Amino acid sequence: MIVRVSALAILLATLGMPAVALAGDAPRTVEARLQRIEDELAIRRVLVDYSATQDARDYAGYAALFAREGEWVNGKTVHKGREAIHKMLIDLYGAPPPGYVNTESYHISSNPQIDIEGDRARARSRHLLVLRGPDGAPTPALAGIYEDEFIREDGAWKILRRVDTPVMPTPAEWMEFIRKRRPAQ
Known part of the structure; x- marks a missing residue:
């Protein structure tokens, strides 16, 4: 017996479709389901780019991830x-020097x-900042929760509102840590 499987079927099976095929959801067209998957992947990309632009100190790229009124x-x-x-x-970290390459830290989201409703979405994720510790060992430094609202703006998903809630250390402890690490200006 020969079974033919379409590329779309393979894609959907690979992704697992947990956000698309929830129990109780009304049946959707293949096009609507595919759009939802594309939207979720685009939002996940924003979450990754948020960390990557912050690590690279690409402040313009970071700010561009937000909606105009973000x-x-x-x-x-x-x-x-x-x-x-x-x-x-810039106030937190200072302006990066020309040719900046980050060898001291990285962010993990x-x-x-992710819950999508048309041109709006909500996301909740965790974050962890890892710093170069003693002898170069990676050391967790800050952990927290992001609560996000997204909007499709000019055809692209943007962060409309990001609420960053530090969990460890406390916000006051973290700001003291930043003040001590920030280069003198």
């Missing part, structure tokens, strides 16, 4: 709009849970 929130601190988000990074 917000970055941590406790009572809110930075609204791409310019304010860009300035936040994990466990994304």
Whole structure:
């Protein structure tokens, strides 16, 4: 017996379709299901690019991941709009020197849970910052939770609102750590 399987069937089986084929969901067309998968993959890419641009100190690339009216929130601190988000990074870390290559840290985003409703989505994920520790050993430094709202803006998924909730260390402990590490200006 010869069984023919389409490329779409293989793609859907490979991805597992957990977000698409939830129990109780109304039947959807193949096109609608494929669109949902493409949307989820695009949002996952934004989550990865968020960490990558931060690690590279590509502040313009980082800010561009946000919608025009996007917000970055941590406790009572809110930075609204791409310019304010860009300035936040410079205030936190300083301007990167020309040819900057990060050999001191990297960010990991994990466990994304993404819910899509048309041109809007919500995501929840975890984050971990790993720093070069004593003798060059990787050392976990900051862990927390991201609660995100996404919007499709000009055909691309953008962060409309990111709430960053540090878990370990506390926000006050983390800001003291940043103050001590930041180069003098």
